[in-house]
Amino acid sequence: MTASSATAKPSVAPALDLRALWIAAPLLVLAGCFFYPLSLIVAQAFTGDAGGFSLDTIRAVFASTLFREAILHTIGIALAASAGCLVLGFVLALVVSFVPFPGAALLARLIDTVIALPTFLVALAFTFLYGSAGILNMSLMAAFKLPLPPVDFLYSAWGVILAEVTVYTPFIMRPLLAAFSLIETAQIEVAASLGAGFWRILGQIILPAALPALLAGGSLCLLLTVNEFGIVLFIGAKGVVTLPLLVYDKAIQEFDYGTACVIALVNILLSVGLYFLYRFALGRLGGNRAGLV
């Protein structure tokens, strides 16, 4: 063997990197199913009647009073419903986890069932319960000989909020129940032996342990309520128009796709913006310290 032949390296064909395929496949699916339709909406929002780039539709949408009211309704209802879900979900999860009562396990399982139900079903049930001709109003009218239904909150923003709280509270409870099950009873007992009362244990032991679950459940709730369509449509509250409902009106009833795309774009930005705002707020409340946000 010569020196040159000894040092020469054999040429090896580059091996196919299979890891790239694992990344490429989901990227392709994501691009086809999400980014491409999204890009069409964005493009349509910036296209004028003549077909070229234009900001006319955007200007017209932002000048519309109905649009501005829809934004306020969407934000207001989403924040109120999410806050309601957080409070109610936290309290209920606390009771189910820490107050022993017969049927607690059954109740925890029922939560999964509620999560599986379509959202409009609750709106429909609310109509039967609290609607003008619902059980509550009919009973009150019969009992007190009233000429008109006394309870009429259902056909307002409050009706939408109550329905959304009912539907989305389990989304808070499920992760909270999982988080509470991981809290060592010994921590609570030691805290009590050290002199901590109920509120200190709740605020300093249980709540910090629940932060990741509140973050996860709250984020999900906020996104779902910002984009909720079925409940708002089914309840048909007077004067309560939200962005998803406005998109539906413009696209399906008025065939005004340009305007619908602009509103949809704003709806998306609002969802993402509120989501990050929520994470930021939770981080300031202690999530950063616990490494959650």
Next chain:
Amino acid sequence: MTLGGAAKAAPPEGASGIGFEAVTVAYRGIAVLRDLTLTVEPGEILAIIGPSGCGKTTALRAAAGFVRPARGRIRIGQRDVTHLPPHARDLGMVVQNYALFPHMRVEENVAFGLRARRAAEGTVRERVRECLRMVGMSEFTGRYPRELSGGQQQRVAIARALAIRPIVLLLDEPLSALDAQIRRNMLEELAQLHRNLPELTVLYVTHDQTEALTLADRIAIMREGRLVSHGASRELYRSPPNRFTAEFLGRANLLPVRMESMEEGGRQARVRFGAFSLLAQAGAQLRLGAACLLCIRPHDLTLEPEGPAGNVVEAKVVSTLWQGDQLSITVDAQGTTVRLASTPHAEPPRPGDSLRLHFRPEAATLIADDDG
């Protein structure tokens, strides 16, 4: 405090004991602690030991206020605390898995009890510093529990319990999550801690007899919710009052014997073990001719005579086991399996060898053949 249950002086000033008076605790109608009457003297360490499910942790939780007795009373110092909530009992508690608050730094964990009791911030800082120095954790104030080893977490848990200056410290299997070496070190540190805080009354629950014998002034042994025996650690080890105590507290050889006569004014008894007549401490009140058990610890048996008054039993070697610092020899004596622990020999006996076992009458205690 002195290790191994040596006699104690009068209780330190300001110390408070714990009293269980016929305490019964039941879960769903099933009694898990039955008529426990036991006193932890002020300033002493009392260990409750027993197998799993014997009720020892329930007794501690009843003292802490986490379970309410169905019957009986619990006293801490002069106060009846039976119906007081945990935070009103002035006690510190350390549990098996430490139960440190994971989102709080070491100093916040230690300060928790003080802040819960609304201590002034200056007092909190001073007390936290003092307690962390006491357990050797001053360098770790800014760390989270997850950044500490098991032994360090244990020290923080102890500092947290001591920071509120409790009159009673409850320790629920505090060393069981540690490995053997760290456990030995922590035992010594706990003993040192109590030497520094002699007024602290400690109720120590464990299933580990070595921890109890090392640390406790007195030991209480429980089984199936009942107190089987209690007494000074050394006394209970040397002269167990019943079979269960003898077998649970250290290894014991129990030879079936028959009572022959009382000697030395009733302090000693002569018993018959097969072909051998033996002299032993008369631990239990037994009638002449009664069948009973002779309890001898493995390390009290020797292969060499210790004096003219010693007992002798002939035996045949079954097996030997070298364990580093000692040689464990199993022999057959009159059909009974007997174990002795001796220092390693250059020429250890081999299976089948005949040998003579010697033991002093003071090292053998006569006990009734029952389960206590």
